[in-house]
Amino acid sequence: MFLAHRPGAPARTITGEADAANTPWLDLLDPTPDEQALAARITGQRIPTRDDLEEIESSSRLFMEDDAVYLSTPLVRRMQDNFFVSPVGFILSRNRLLTIRFTAYSAFDLVARQIADRQDKLSGDEVSVLIMEAVVDRLADILEHLGQSLDTLSREVFQADQPSAGKGDMVLRTLLRRVGRSGDLASSVRDSLLGMERIAIFVSENKKHDLSERLRARLATVARDIGSLNDFVSQTSNKVQFLLDATLGFISIEQNNGMKILTVVSFIGVAPTLVAGIYGMNFHDIPELGWRYGYWYSLALMAATVILPLLWFWKRGWLGPGR
Structure with missing residues (x-):
């Protein structure tokens, strides 16, 4: 899909060069x-x-070619409980x-609606700043949701009731997967x-591509927001690691309990x-061989070696709550 975004008009599909005239933002969405x-x-x-x-070198993601600035970055998209990363390019x-771009992003859709509602003239520089602001706001929303999910997950790990017998392993596996997905998202x-x-x-x-002072100030604000979000991500990553260690610790406890049962x-x-x-x-000379109560004695002795x-083990808490 090839779209043109103009102030005061909805997005329009581009089928020829005339459709792109006087358009500050051209948008290739999963293009053919x-x-x-x-x-x-x-564009020439x-x-x-x-x-x-998808190149990872900085020289491939940020460079000048003629008078155009080529920029690219991976961008995460979250949909309910799932997420994926797709590259986005800017010229x-x-x-x-x-x-x-190769998938729809809510931040781009938001900027498209903002441009459609405006009547003043826009430059490509201002559109790029609008997109960066919207993307950073969206990433902040994802981090906010991730923080709330980790708080819920923390309560489930440390404050949840003891699962019933046979379900502890399944519960811990589920928690471990959720912690892992949270770490991947962060x-x-x-x-x-x-x-x-x-x-x-x-x-x-x-x-070679000077910006106005107003746009520079807005970019500086974007940079400060990114710095604060990076601090939040670091804190979130530490919490994910803590929950991962705690969940693995509970799994080790469950395994030790299983080994106790096998030992008993x-x-x-x-x-x-x-x-x-x-x-x-x-042997012929066994003292209890001719004893009338020898059979019952041996059964009682075997029962005692089981019961005692x-x-x-029960008093030590291996089989249940000790006294």
Whole structure:
């Protein structure tokens, strides 16, 4: 999809060069090869592919080509409990901004509505600042939701009732997956913030593409917001690591409880087996061989070797609450 965003008008699909006239923001959304070729003819710029936008070197993400500034960053998108990361590209020339993205983002949709509601003239520089502000606001919302989710998860880890027998392993596995997903989301948000910070710095310091003082001030505000969000991400990452360690600790406790049961079962099985082995030997001179109560004596002895260890383990709290 190839869209044109003009002040005072809804987004319009571009099918020819005339549709892009006097448009401050051209938007390639999951473009086809034909749409990429049309964008190249309209802008006179090289249109990077998805592989180009996914390069991780700074020199591939931030550079000048002719009079255009090429920028790219990974950007996280959250949908309910799921999220994924997709690259976003910006080509900022003197008259317009061209964006290349491969999935819809609510921040871009918000800026598109803001432009449609305005009547004053916009430059590509101002559109780029609007998008950066909206993206950072959206990342802040994701972090806020992540912080609330971690608070809920923390209460479930430390304040939840003891799960019923047989369900503890399943509950802990579920908690471990949720902690892992939270850590992945925090890491993805950090990458997005780092990319936006580099873009803001590169645009504000670029000598061949001067910005007005008003836009520089807004970019400085964006940079400060990103710095505070990075601090929040660091705190969130520490909390994720703490919850991960705590969950793994509870899993170790569950495993130790399982080993206790195996130890008890093994221990109480040894003594009666020993008694049965002694009195099952085929020697002629066994004192109890002709004893009238020998059979009942051996059964009682085996029962005692089972009951007494069970009572001992129970008092130590291995089989239930101790006294």
